[in-house]
Amino acid sequence: MTIPPLLEALRSLRSTGWMVQELATPEPLPRHVQERYAWLPDNIRQFVEAIELAFSANEKTWLLTVRDFAGASNSAFVWNEWEVQSLDATSAVADRARIVTFWDKHFPLLMSVRSGYAYLAVEKDSLAIVEGTEPEFEESRLIAGSALELFQRMLAADPAKTPWA
DSSP: OOOOHHHHHHHHGGGGTOEEEEOSSOOOOOHHHHHHTTTSOHHHHHHHHTEEEEEOTTSSEEEOOHHHHTTOSOOSSOTTHHHHHHHHTOOOHHHHHHHHHHHHTEEEEEEEOBTBSEEEEEETTTOOEEEEESSOTTOEEEEESSHHHHHHHHHHSOGGGOTTO
């Protein structure tokens, strides 16, 4: 059986100190996540559905897994923690609508607390990977053209110099 490129790249992160465990059998994302992110490409959805856990050596950066999305992980953060924090910070209806619209178009893939709260997400329009940081999570910048490119960069990076290690 051929290993999908994203899963192969994730497995390679073990060489940089990442702890990676795959599920024995993939588990589907919860219906509400599938419906909200119906635009998510199959390769990324299947990738998330195959991971039990994946976190950096310092345990301050982790990939969101199907269990995070189902609320069944041991994480101190919910899968949409940064959206929740942004919504909690405002009561203005227009701001709240803008925040929800942003997150409808950004599938959170990775979270970090290494140097403040940050995330990587798949952007709907380009399917590229973008980064956002506190305090303005909804202001993102391009990090990689694809999830595969992201993992390749993570493998090549010096863990001491990247926030995603």
